[in-house]
Amino acid sequence: MIGMADAKPQISSGLEGVYIAESSICRVDGQAGGLYYRGYSIDSLCKNSDYEEVVHLLLHGRLPKAQELAETKKVLAESRNLPEGVVSTIKHMNGKAHPMDTVRTAVSMLSAYDPEVADSSNEANMRKSLRIISRTASIVATIGRIAAGGEYVAPDNSMSHSENFLYMLNGKKPTPQQLDIMRDMFIIHAEHSSNASTFGTMVAGSTLADIYSAVTAGIAVLKGPLHGGADEAALHMMNEIGDPDNTEVYITEALAGKKKIMGFGHRVYKAYDPRAKVIKTYLLQMQDSSSEEVKRLTGIALRAEKLMIDKLGQSHGIWPNVDFFAGPVYRAAGIPAEIFTPIFAASRTAGWCAHMMEYWENNRLFRPLEYYTGAIDLQYVPIDKR
Numbered sequence: 086m087i088g089m090a091d092a093k094p095q096i097s098s099g100l101e102g103v104y105i106a107e108s109s110i111c112r113v114d115g116q117a118g119g120l121y122y123r124g125y126s127i128d129s130l131c132k133n134s135d136y137e138e139v140v141h142l143l144l145h146g147r148l149p150k151a152q153e154l155a156e157t158k159k160v161l162a163e164s165r166n167l168p169e170g171v172v173s174t175i176k177h178m179n180g181k182a183h184p185m186d187t188v189r190t191a192v193s194m195l196s197a198y199d200p201e202v203a204d205s206s207n208e209a210n211m212r213k214s215l216r217i218i219s220r221t222a223s224i225v226a227t228i229g230r231i232a233a234g235g236e237y238v239a240p241d242n243s244m245s246h247s248e249n250f251l252y253m254l255n256g257k258k259p260t261p262q263q264l265d266i267m268r269d270m271f272i273i274h275a276e277h278s279s280n281a282s283t284f285g286t287m288v289a290g291s292t293l294a295d296i297y298s299a300v301t302a303g304i305a306v307l308k309g310p311l312h313g314g315a316d317e318a319a320l321h322m323m324n325e326i327g328d329p330d331n332t333e334v335y336i337t338e339a340l341a342g343k344k345k346i347m348g349f350g351h352r353v354y355k356a357y358d359p360r361a362k363v364i365k366t367y368l369l370q371m372q373d374s375s376s377e378e379v380k381r382l383t384g385i386a387l388r389a390e391k392l393m394i395d396k397l398g399q400s401h402g403i404w405p406n407v408d409f410f411a412g413p414v415y416r417a418a419g420i421p422a423e424i425f426t427p428i429f430a431a432s433r434t435a436g437w438c439a440h441m442m443e444y445w446e447n448n449r450l451f452r453p454l455e456y457y458t459g460a461i462d463l464q465y466v467p468i469d470k471r
């Protein structure tokens with residue numbers, strides 16, 4: 086007997102069109118292709134700001150005064166060093182797990198080293214947020230460093246967040262171009278309203294689990310290729326295409342076979358993703374790169390972009406998203422594909438923590454419903470009679 090006692094409700098698949106909260110953190114203008122953190126456009130932040138200032142803006146709701154920014158920078162810098170246990174776990178997982186699994190594990194582990202883990206006051210959550218933001222970047226850099234056969238590089242507190250990240254990853258100071266790329270990548274990935282991973286974070290936090298649990302849930306959700314994992318998947322696709330001249334055949338066949346092209350499309354943006362525009366400016370500078378790999382990837386990316394826009398842009402609202410151009414640009418900065426999504430996670434810790442603290446101000450447990458379509462009142466059958 087099918088137990089459809091109630092009339093079938095309207096189901097919003099994937100929660101499309103459902104508002105879950107009020108928020109003053111981020112505005113995504115899907116029709117015009119705009120993105121604003123606390124009212125400031127992503128373009129103006131990339132032109133004028135740095136990641137530490139964006140962290141302060143997201144967490145506190147306004148741009149800091151000079152003394153406040155100095156304090157935020159100081160706390161972020163002084164929190165960078167990783168506990169020995171976390172470094173040895175990273176070493177233990179190296180080669181056995183995807184770096185996103187290692188980030189998820191290592192960030193979760195950090196709670197064991199935080200004496201304030203059980204203090205749920207807003208002040209403690211603010212302090213824990215800065216520690217999470219700072220140390221997740223160190224975790225990601227260390228994962229990349231150890232995967233490349235290196236040893237843990239102790240942080241340099243005199244460097245900015247972005248510079249220190251590249252220093253811990255590569256064991257040497259970055260070039261000015263690498264630093265510019267990294268700063269912009271950290272800024273554009275810092276926040277994006279109630280996307281899947283932020284929602285995952287909020288669901289965990291809505292049970293009044295602590296902020297480490299909430300951020301760990303966010304990392305788990307970010308991993309998938311329909312969300313943050315698309316940056317790595319898009320690069321793999323470009324490598325599969327192999328040569329810019331193969332792009333048209335590959336894309337045409339993939340679309341004919343109903344395959345999704347990673348790095349295109351978005352639930353909210355029905356216009357060009359403004360974050361992809363920021364990354365594309367780097368790509369355009371890389372067309373004559375001396376690196377064969379970067380030149381090849383750039384050629385493929387630009388051709389694929391044009392083809393996809395011609396085929397699906399205006400007609401279907403499918404445009405490049407933040408993850409499409411990231412691969413070639415990260416490769417130009419010498420960053421391996423496996424840590425693209427972990428870098429996304431390191432940056433997004435700022436948005437996750439900001440959302441969590443905002444939601445806790447008026448917390449209510451998330452508990453949606455399902456329309457049950459299974460059986461009811463079945464007779465229990467003993468195991469030897471089935």
Ligand code: ACO
Nearest residue numbers: 310311312313315344345346347348349350351352406408
């Ligand atoms: N390539 C080809 N077709 C696509 C693409 C794509 N990248 N994206 C959507 N479509 C098509 C779908 O096949 C579907 O077509 P149909 O109606 O003929 O079946 C239609 O557009 C709607 O697609 P959905 O997946 O239902 O749309 P949704 O709103 O859920 O899409 C999503 C959002 C998941 C991002 C989707 O565009 C996608 O899978 N893109 C590829 C993965 C990706 O790049 N993810 C990163 C997003 S940005 C971020 O999370 C940081």
